[in-house]
Amino acid sequence: MKKVEFGDIVKVITTDKTYKGAYIDSYNKEIIILKQDSGYNLGIIKKGIKSIELIQKNKLKKNQKKNHKKSSLLAYKKDLPFISILKVGGTIVSKVDYKTGAVSAKISAEELLQNIPELKDIANISYKDIASVMSESMRFGHYNLIAKSIESELKKNKNIKGIIIPHGTDTMHYTGAALSFMLENIPVPVILVGSQRSSDRGSSDSFINIICAACFIAKSDFKGVAICMHENMSDNSCLILPGTKTKKIHTSRRDAFKPINTIAIARVIYSENKIEFLTEDYNSDYNEKKTFNVKYFKDNLKVGILKSHTNIYPENISCFKGYKGLILEGTGLGHFQSTAFDNISRINEKNKNEIKKLIKKGCIVILTSQCLYGRVNMNIYSPQRELLDIGVIPGKDMTTETAFIKLAFLLSNYSREQAKSLFLENLRSEINERILPHEFVDY
């Protein structure tokens, strides 16, 4: 088979037919794809191919180059604030990858901006590709990379009004919590923006989410880390959600992100270009007298999460040997399978012993709840008190994800004892001591 490349116009002769079209790689090694003049792709099984003839070299590539000119978005406008976009990855910057046949984080920030010309009327935009990673693949090292980029952006331009971070949605709430803890006393808004429909489709929520984030930064005095996503399934408004108290609770809907045990910080009404704060003390974590300071994660720190379920075995727990921290995502008010009630449940006692062993070896064990809403309270039932007695720490009303990030952050920057006591303190509004009735689902 002759060497042909992506986009070459070829003639393919098989045992029963002759095809013509632009050659496209397929993730399936046994077939090739030809794009027809009509735009349709058809596939040919390689086994049946007799010959491939090159007709014309790569037309597609040339077109792509021609059209990816520098955009005029960088033209400076005196009256507009500066917003820096630091691209991390995710669906919001995704398009089709012919190698895999799937969506990947390939769109450059520039391409994204070409699709959203409105931004140039909201702010002077600068942008930087800091990563191209889907969020399910992120590690602590990525948090450090993002925090470092933010630090250098703020150093470079004292007038920056805020930062937008296009990010994958799967773990965006982890990043939200991580940056909240890392960026101590940040003087500007840092808004994570994702999308549930990729930017290569006309219905993508990315455009409105980014525009709303920019609009919020331009118009507000908020300081801290937040997430900007659709409020509901319509394209009317977005919510600015707290970095430490938000969770993705739907796999695919635009409004997948909801505040947990709190309410959203603000609403941005897209059509009216207007923001509405939903809470008054949105800057309670900011202290004018203190300076901005960045603390990092230890890249190689081992902290784990174990979800409680029925029929747990000691091995479920003992595999965390050597971990510095463990979040037990318990059931209900804060239970774990650690008590024997009868012969059948006798093995549960061994589970308790395994937890005890981990704690003795220096692992900090936190108990959160797999109920999405409400607070863990370990004083209600005697099995819970037994867990408290062996040193398990209740995760209060924090989500499992936030508890995990907070514990890792503290273990990265403080001694074990300090981490234990700081964990129970409210550092970045991650703990709400007064949960109100309307701070639940769609109350």
Add this chain to the structure above:
Amino acid sequence: MENIDYKELGLKIGLEIHRQIDTDKLFCRCRSTLTEDKPDFLIERILRPIISELGEKDIAAEYELSKGKFAVYEGHYSNTCELEIDESPPLGINKDALNAVLQISKMINAHILNVTEVMRKQVLDYSNTSGFQRTILIGMDGSVIINGDDIKIDTIILEEDAARKIDETENNVRYRLDRLGTSMIEIATAPDIKTPEQAKEVAGFLGMILKSTGKFKSGIGTIRQDINLSIKNGARIELKGVQDLRHIPKIIENEIERQLSLMKQGKKIEPGVRKINPDLTSTYLRPLPGASRIYPETDLPIILITNEQIDKIKIPELIKDKSERLESEYSLSNELANALIKENKSDLFQDYANKYKNLTHGLIAHILVEIPKEISAKFDINAYVDDKTFESIIESLNSGKISRNSIIDIILDFVKNKKLDLEKYAVIDTKDLEKEIVSVIEQNKGLPFGALMGIIMSKFKNKVDGKTASEIIKKYKTNEI
């Protein structure tokens, strides 16, 4: 326009036939039903043109955006799930819909692709919540022979139908989502059609092929036909939305006339998509779409169609052939043969015709398709008769248990009371009848033949055959004299 030499004119016509497949929706498990109920929910959306795979924004797409609108979508829980509102990725392809299109591809001798890919066709008129229509090339390079002319079929495509437009104002357009995602076939001919009349014949022939499979919907809104045409020195025009194929020649003639008149005035003819008006003229809609409008659907894997799968597909008898066969094999009139096919009773008819030899084929067909219609019309009642009931009636008629005269009453009785009572209409045994007639004659001595006949026929109504009764009366009347 009778005097126009279409060859001289360089007329080239191609057709695109769209027809809904009678299955659930293509990429979700919603039923494809339409509803006029109050919507269960409303969603407002905005669509934007995007840079395509080729790095250019599509002209047609941008044109639509320039109208600066937003859409309101009406949803019903009965036929709309997360997919139609673009809130979840598609499920696997509907196998029944795929098989229906494979069958058609085979029937028109198309080359069926062993490997194909679901594509997204960018559609920014808001008729698709995602901003694109999912569409799949299934077959190519087919052909049909119509009145001796070879008409090439370029492509056979399986695709999703769009949402239904309900209303449009300056700022927004309102769509109902019930139709969105309905499985649909698109058959596109090459520009091989040479006259307006031939275009109608081709549309009719392709429609007949679709109908022959029994797998496609029929009725208003389930079929849409577009006409592509060009003439020498004119421009390529796509005429969208032919409602009735009888209109095709007039629509084409009107477009030719329009282009010729522009030429005469020395004006340039713009290529583009035009909407057909109720008076069969047309109005400019948008520029012709380009290839950059189509890019891969990344949420679905490649579709593989094996040769074994293709070999297994059976080709049904064409309606045209079936009707000819029914006429010649069973000596039916063309009208009855077509009625049997239309009412989907031809298999039943053939079964009965072979089983119940005492009855004429014409009578069986008459009972199956004409009597229910007569009853419906005359008594304003839905005269639906199930296959089992039909068979009981025809069997009894065949064995002489009931009389031909009583069929209408039996069926009317059945549709009114939802119960088949053949006993009530059973023919009286000839010996019993003779006794009865003799007693009637004795009681009414002196009455003339006609009066006696009247008494007997009203007494036994449909239980006796008039001919038999009259023969018996004549026998005893003669004796009396």
